[in-house]
Amino acid sequence: MFSTSVGAAAYPTLLPTPEQAATLRAVNAAACQVSRQAHVLRSFRNYDLRKHTYTQIKDGYGLAAQAAQHVIKKVAYAYATLHANIRAGNLGKAGSARRVRAESTPIAFRPDAAQPFDDRCLSWQIDARTVSIWSVAGRLKNLRFTASAEQLKTLSAYRKGESDLLYRDGMWFLIATCDLPDRPVRVPDGFMGVDLGIVNIATTSDGIRRSGKALNAVRHRHRELRRRLQAKGTKSAKRLLKQRRRKEARFAADTNHVIARQIVTEAERTGQGIALEDLQGIRDRVRLRKPQRVTLHSWSFHQLGAFIGYKAARAGVAVIHVDPAFTSQQCSSCGHVDRKNRLDQACFSCTSCGFAEHADVNAARNIAARGETGWAVSHAA
Numbered sequence: 001m002f003s004t005s006v007g008a009a010a011y012p013t014l015l016p017t018p019e020q021a022a023t024l025r026a027v028n029a030a031a032c033q034v035s036r037q038a039h040v041l042r043s044f045r046n047y048d049l050r051k052h053t054y055t056q057i058k059d060g061y062g063l064a065a066q067a068a069q070h071v072i073k074k075v076a077y078a079y080a081t082l083h084a085n086i087r088a089g090n091l092g093k094a095g096s097a098r099r100v101r102a103e104s105t106p107i108a109f110r111p112d113a114a115q116p117f118d119d120r121c122l123s124w125q126i127d128a129r130t131v132s133i134w135s136v137a138g139r140l141k142n143l144r145f146t147a148s149a150e151q152l153k154t155l156s157a158y159r160k161g162e163s164d165l166l167y168r169d170g171m172w173f174l175i176a177t178c179d180l181p182d183r184p185v186r187v188p189d190g191f192m193g194v195d196l197g198i199v200n201i202a203t204t205s206d207g208i209r210r211s212g213k214a215l216n217a218v219r220h221r222h223r224e225l226r227r228r229l230q231a232k233g234t235k236s237a238k239r240l241l242k243q244r245r246r247k248e249a250r251f252a253a254d255t256n257h258v259i260a261r262q263i264v265t266e267a268e269r270t271g272q273g274i275a276l277e278d279l280q281g282i283r284d285r286v287r288l289r290k291p292q293r294v295t296l297h298s299w300s301f302h303q304l305g306a307f308i309g310y311k312a313a314r315a316g317v318a319v320i321h322v323d324p325a326f327t328s329q330q331c332s333s334c335g336h337v338d339r340k341n342r343l344d345q346a347c348f349s350c351t352s353c354g355f356a357e358h359a360d361v362n363a364a365r366n367i368a369a370r371g372e373t374g375w376a377v378s379h380a381a
Helices: 018-041 046-060 065-088 097-104 149-158 214-230 235-244 245-272 289-297 301-315 361-379
Strands: 115-116 122-125 130-135 136-148 158-170 171-178 191-196 201-204 209-211 273-277 320-324 346-347 356-358
Touching: 018 046, 018 115, 018 130, 018 158, 046 065, 065 097, 065 115, 097 149, 136 273, 149 158, 149 171, 191 245, 191 301, 191 361, 201 289, 201 301, 201 361, 214 235, 245 273, 245 301, 273 301, 301 320, 320 361, 346 361, 356 361
Parallel strands: 191 273, 273 320
Antiparallel strands: 115 158, 122 130, 130 136, 158 171, 191 201, 201 209, 346 356
């Protein structure tokens, strides 16, 4: 299978062979070896690791020269990501158990973890729907894959750079990077504000609300099923848990794709830009009761925002992120801010001018107004 990144996604299925499994096991065993040496030597740069480990893993694991280079590069990137997370505080404060464990343990790679291939290791024959790919058993030629007509068109026109061989849930994928050019951003005729929430996943300033009731019901059902299966603890329960993993995530992603496409299509039709709240760090800022925390931490608002962003870039629709402070307490009619304006989750009534509206629609209108102001400031002549 392959998927694309950098602005596109498609999923043709790569038909499996035993050599693919042996190849992933070999390169990831080699990656674990490189990781252990990097941890001992405290040497994490690609060039430095190559001096210490290239010959060892090339000869010891039967890797081709280019494959060995990619193994070392994969380890260097993994440590770069780890160190960036440590610096950002994502693994806790200095001395915390989680951070100490991360710093004191070499990074490990699963036997079926993804492995990058460049054009020296992998070639595509789009018309024949086959690939030629390096493996530990030699070059595999005429290896078939399946794809839709649209996916083949995207792959043929925009594929660029490396592809990753990936095994997931019994299927094989080649995740190919495709670089799609963005359309020039049109000067927006006003902005559509989008308020992201839990009860209503997305509410726009024109009054359209996308309810999160169905998605939250699915998540609650999955959560209860996981709890019962984990409590049962039998082999059949563990097998069922494994079969159902990522099912909820796929459902949420599909829901977010649909909502993002509707919002971008409407903005493109009306010539508007899209204003979104900058919700980075919301999980750390918000204080909620435990049942509400479970819902918040399973809420894929970042994914929905990212989907809106890349779909808007393809359509040439302007996107701006605004400060979310007090958007739910501010009156979109007179600008008065008061906690008492928000009567409950759904109702907004201004204590100053008497303006009443659905609370999420009112917040979306505030976001739209801030989007217009922010655009005017950032694009002033």
